[in-house]
Amino acid sequence: MAYFTRRDVLRTGIFVPATISMAFSESGATEPDSHPKRLEEVTGFELDAAVVAHRLAILPLGSLEFHGPHNPLGTDSIIISGIAERVAVRTNAFLLPTVTFTLCPSQTAHFRGTVSIRPEVMTMYLAEILRNTLRLGCGRIFVLNGHDGNIGPGRGAISEVAHEAPDSAILFASWWEFLPTELMKKLALFSQPNGGHGHGGPLETSAVAAFRPDLVRLSAAHDLPEPPDLSGGPPYFLQKSIAPEWPGYSGKVSEASSEKGRQLVRISEDGIVKLVENWLSNDDAPGSW
Numbered sequence: 001m002a003y004f005t006r007r008d009v010l011r012t013g014i015f016v017p018a019t020i021s022m023a024f025s026e027s028g029a030t031e032p033d034s035h036p037k038r039l040e041e042v043t044g045f046e047l048d049a050a051v052v053a054h055r056l057a058i059l060p061l062g063s064l065e066f067h068g069p070h071n072p073l074g075t076d077s078i079i080i081s082g083i084a085e086r087v088a089v090r091t092n093a094f095l096l097p098t099v100t101f102t103l104c105p106s107q108t109a110h111f112r113g114t115v116s117i118r119p120e121v122m123t124m125y126l127a128e129i130l131r132n133t134l135r136l137g138c139g140r141i142f143v144l145n146g147h148d149g150n151i152g153p154g155r156g157a158i159s160e161v162a163h164e165a166p167d168s169a170i171l172f173a174s175w176w177e178f179l180p181t182e183l184m185k186k187l188a189l190f191s192q193p194n195g196g197h198g199h200g201g202p203l204e205t206s207a208v209a210a211f212r213p214d215l216v217r218l219s220a221a222h223d224l225p226e227p228p229d230l231s232g233g234p235p236y237f238l239q240k241s242i243a244p245e246w247p248g249y250s251g252k253v254s255e256a257s258s259e260k261g262r263q264l265v266r267i268s269e270d271g272i273v274k275l276v277e278n279w280l281s282n283d284d285a286p287g288s289w
Contacts, residue, residue: 036085036094051137055140059096059133061150062078062102062146063149064077066108068200077098079204079211083265083269084144096133103117103119105148123160130161141169143158158170176197194226194227200249201226202260203256226251
């Protein structure tokens with residue numbers, strides 16, 4: 001089901017006093033003109049023609065993970081499903097169902113509502129999805145990621161499958177990477193120095209509110225200090241067995257809004273489309289480097 005086409009639901013607005021949210025279709029920018037071709041909706045007799053008619057297949061990766069008391073458990077899946085649908089329309093892509101049960105980090109795995117799949121199982125599972133997608137005849141697959149726990153298993157599965165399948169190409173990208181901190185500082189949508197990034201923080205909360213404002217309850221959470229940048233700038237990866245007294249989200253969530261989310265989603269969407277078009281236009285380029 002396409003989350004962003006529920007017009008009457010989206011018009012209900014984000015559940016915060018004195019906050020009014022317009023539907024995505026009323027924003028004037030992000031409502032697609034048509035719907036993508038979805039694998040689960042294809043009847044058997046038209047499958048071959050549907051595969052031939054599309055340049056690539058898009059596999060969205062989400063999660064079922066606690067994102068604070070104010071966000072839905074399916075935050076990552078909702079965001080990436082909405083973005084994937086728009087990207088599929090704009091790039092003439094065959095859209096696969098969103099993978100929702102995925103690996104979650106230890107910091108969130110113990111929260112009630114999180115469903116976490118072991119990394120070795122996740123890698124094997126994603127590899128099987130990719131293998132079967134290639135067997136359909138889709139030689140170009142774009143894995144569009146909405147959850148950081150998918151990065152390791154996703155890249156591992158891609159490396160394994162691409163090595164097996166001659167003439168295949170599989171691209172991997174995460175939607176939030178198109179909203180780097182420096183860009184977010186220029187946009188000045190959020191006051192925290194890291195531009196609103198952080199698990200369940202104002203950036204992510206705004207993005208899910210862009211698609212499902214009816215599921216966001218800002219009144220259930222209070223503002224927190226932004227997460228510390230231990231590196232001074234360069235990206236890093238830190239995972240702890242548990243984060244004592246951490247409430248499962250970060251940042252000044254009171255600054256989130258569906259209006260900001262629509263703006264951020266469109267920026268990310270435009271960047272993703274540009275990446276896909278550049279990739280397909282340079283199909284002979286080597287991977288990774």
